[in-house]
Amino acid sequence: MKKLFISADIEGTCGIVDWQETEVGNAYSDYFRNQMTAEVAAVCRGALKAGFDEIVIKDAHDSARNLYPDKLPKEVKIIRSWSRDPFSMMTGIDESFDAVIFTGYHNAAGTGSNPLSHTMTGNIYSYKINGLTTSEFLMNSYIAEYFGVPVAMLTGDKGLCLAAKEHISGLTTVPVSEGRGNCSLSIHPQKACELMEEAAEKALNGDLKDCHITLPKEFEVEVAFKRHQSAYRASFYPGAYQIDANTVGFKCKDYMDFLKFEMFAV
Secondary structure, eight states: OOEEEEOSSSSTSSTTSGGGGGTTTEEEEEHHHHHHHHHHHHHHHHHTTTOOEEEEEOOOOOTTSSOGGGOOTTEEEEOOOOOOOOOOOGGGTTTTTTEEEEEEEEETTTSSSSSSSSBSTTTEEEEEETTEOOHHHHHHHHHHHHHOOOOEEEEEHHHHHHHHHHTTTTTEEEEEEETTTOOOOOOHHHHHHHHHHHHHHHHSSSTTTTTTOOOOOSEEEEEEEEEEEHHHTTTTTTOEEEEEEEEEEEEESSSHHHHHHHHOOO
C-alpha cells in the first residue's frame, strides 16, 4: 500500500489576492474554497493514477474547514479543524507515508511574491531558522523529514516555488501565480488543475530519493513580531530570549522542541 499525505493551504491557490477571499463565511471566499478543493482533487487524481492507495489530506488553513469533502475523490480521508498538537498544518503525518505534497502554499513573511505572504500569523515581520527566511513550506518540509518522508511536490506562488527548489532539488513545482505588489498575475484556474494532476502523477511515479530536505542538527530561531507586546510575551517561553523590543530568539537541537516553541510562543 502506498500512502500520500497532502497539506492544503489557500493563499497560494490560483488567482487569490485578498484576505477576504481566504475567510470562511463571506461571499468572497466561496469561489476560492471551491478552487482550493479543485486543486487538491486534481492532485489526488494524479496520485491515484500513480498507484497510491491511501491519501490523507490535512485542511491546513485558518479554521481548517475550507475544503468541500464531497468534491474530493472517494478514496481520500480528510483531517478537518485543529487537534492542537505541535504538528499543526502537518497533523496526521507519520513514518508510514511514502510522500508528501503541499498545495496552495505561499511565500514567507518578508517576501513579495504573493500579496498574502506571511509565516504562520499576520503578526510576524520576519521568521528565520539558522539565518534562512522561513516559510510554512520550509517549516513543514522539516516535519516531513523528521519522519523520513520525502516531499514530492508543491503548488503555489512562483516565488515560493523557486525558493523551495533551493532546498529540495528533486521537488516538482506547479507555480500558479506571480505577485506584483498588491496584485498577482495568475494562470487560468482550470489550467492550474490540469497541470497539477499531470505533475502529481509524474512526480509520484518518479524516484523520490532527491525529494528529501536536509534536517539541520540544531536550530537557531529568530522571530520578529510586528507588535512588541508579542515579543515580550514569547520571551517567557522556556529557553526563549528577547533580542530587541520586537524580536525573540530560541535555540534547540531537536526539531520537536522548536515545534513546541512555535506552538506556544508564536
